Amino acid sequence: MDLAAYLPVALMFILGVVFAAAAMLISWRIAPNNPSPEKLAPYECGIVPLQEPVERFPVKFYLVAMLFVIFDVEIIFLFAWAVRMDEFGWAGIASVGLFMLLLIETLGYVWKRGALDWNVASRARYRRVVAPEPEIEEAA
């Protein structure tokens, strides 16, 4: 492992942090600072905020994060195989193909369960409970 290749990464990291911090510091020194209670209130289009800002947000966002972890780990595995693809031949392609079919099946399951539906009206549960489709009456 060649750690010397990571030296510029460390240097650039320091350079970036120092630049950003210094710019903020300089701006803080030379810019005017006249705080007032109205100015320091959270932004709310001109009225006094009525609600606490940190509220609960929809669980779907957590769900997306979890799905992302699954797919990102898959990508790491695929990268590792793709670099050395020639060494594994058809056996490798078959194994990776099986692995990918399992993931496609996962995606299909999640999709079918409605985890990917962000439009409330198109969710299966909404259609079942809130707005069931009208039953067609059969002709007598």
Added chain:
Amino acid sequence: MEDFIVAAVKTVIAFALLFTVVLLLVWIERRIVAFMQNRLGPTRAGPLGILQTLADGMKLLFKESMTPDRVEVWLYLAAPIMALVPAVLIFLVVPIGAPITIGGTEYTLQVTDLNVGVLYVLAMSSMAVYAIALAGWSSGSKYPLLGSVRSAAQMISYEAAMGLALVPVIMFNGTTSLAGIVEAQGATYFGFLPAWNIVLLPSFVVFVIAMFAETNRAPFDLVEAEQEIVGGFHTEYSGFRFALFFLAEYINLFNMSALTVVFFLGGWQGPVFGPTVLQWILPVIYFFAKTFAIVFLFIWVRGTLPRMRYDQLMGFGWKRLIPVSLAWIILAMIAVGIRRFGLPWA
């Protein structure tokens, strides 16, 4: 010691180059969008208004940076730094020209050639999510929070698609080093068609679409949907703290264009001729010409397409891009397999 000096000089040059490019980029974008909308755009500062961005930056430096009383101060101050740092770090692995030889020593026109370049790029672009999530959360105000949660979900969704789009590229070129990927695209088909990775067309399309979402650009700029969430995650930021987010956004725009060129359009590859100096300069010119062509695409799309709705955005990412890239990986895998190892039963 000499290695250290070379590394330090390259890093500083890369840093300066990025900021120069960004100053130009903001001006180019404002001018081109203005022309698309039948306006002139900035024309006063410097010739043709080219110094407008510098003037805006100086102005922001002298403007008051308020710290609203509901914020978590340390995270609030750290977020702009965390936005800028990953943006400048990505550029380190981008090769901007062919290696040049001076006095028997070969210098690569790339700050560092990491053998895990592609993973490094994906890792750094994930880090940008932290800045946005923390900026929104630490602001202690509802619009930044909504904007940041939205933006985080959007960025990680499209990042999955972006990573999947790169798998066929790596299969094709057999390396994750960016210099190696560009090197592998140097060959030609039939003696004249350049063997760029753009032949992996579905990958290219998915990558470009995901790139728009990753950089929070139109038509995926829901982070800053003014009608719904004011300024999004940077609503409570002012003065130079806001300028740092703005800089990071444009550095990312340039980085992503450069990466598209490296992965799919042959990087600095192009016909080289003439004396040695011309042979050094031409690849750099090719690289920047291709990169600015992609930048123009970004601006063109911004001037053309309306913003998507959030459920359309997430639906498009998960139900279209990811299945398409998965199917394309399987197809590419079988095609590359047949080409390299023959038919499985033969």
